[in-house]
Amino acid sequence: MEVTKENTIITCPDPETSHLDRHAYLFGHPIAHSMSPLFHQTIYDNLGLNWSQLPLPSTDMAHFLELIRHPQFFGAAVTMPHKVAILQHLDDITPEGRAVGACNTIFRRGTQYVGTNTDTIGVRESFYQNVESPDDVFHGRPGMVIGGGGAARSAVYALVHFMKCPKVYLANRDAGEVQSVIDWCRSAGYGDGLVHVSTAAQAETLEGPGAIVACVPNFPPVTEAEKEARGVAEVFLNKPHKGAILEMCYHPTPWTEIAAIAEKAGWQVILGTEAVIYQGLEQDKYWTGKELHELPLKEVKAVIADELLKARL
Known part of the structure; x- marks a missing residue:
């Protein structure tokens, strides 16, 4: 019509x-x-x-x-x-x-x-379906979210509510966005452990995270605020404990600057397509009444990979 x-x-x-x-x-x-x-x-x-x-x-x-x-x-x-x-x-x-x-x-x-x-489930399952030992990698350790806005709230909820992260670090070029996320999450009952990490120097003093969710576009930092936020991420990535990072940016390419830095530092990189796939499968669990193991995971992964390949050609 x-x-x-x-x-x-x-x-x-x-x-x-x-x-x-x-x-x-x-x-x-x-x-x-x-x-x-x-x-x-x-x-x-x-x-x-x-x-x-x-x-x-x-x-x-x-x-x-x-x-x-x-x-x-x-x-x-x-x-x-x-x-x-x-x-x-x-x-x-x-x-x-x-x-x-x-x-x-x-x-x-x-x-x-x-x-x-279901974005919250997409974040959760991206880690649990790809990380071999959550107890060793991120359970009981701080989590981290790079970015602000609605995607950050979904990531914080997944880290706190599902992934046993007692505190979550927030890093972003816009301090106002970070405060909005903290205020929202506290009002909703899951923000008491949120910490705004605003400088690389502050990051040096903190325990390293085990799970990071990056919710920012893929571009090189230009402003001082962007460079500081990137510096915070690099400090955490280079700490002794190596965890897993979910790079939510996947278009036009899932291989972003942050993913490359994380991989070089020894972190497991989980592509953002995993979050897309598992949040979509969660939708179909509601709509079809079927469980995850009854849905064609292999087939949808192949379709998403093919579409991304076409987009890059």
């Missing part, structure tokens, strides 16, 4: 003419380069389900709320700019969604429309 809403052309397949048994949406703007519909189609095809996730590039919340009332609708992936705005329109929110203050997934529970945040 093609509709004009608030001067925006919304192009989306019409589920009434698509012969699908059930359908979902990817709701956000812009979403032209999202791998989400292909990712989920791979899962449904491998499970023998006549389902699809339909891309809805839109900023019209009212129109989206109309569409999800369709009886064959089973869920939605919600991306920017709607992750916070959607919360007030839902019947319920899971603990992860409330704690992070953002919803990236809607599923149906009977007649209710429930929101959750």
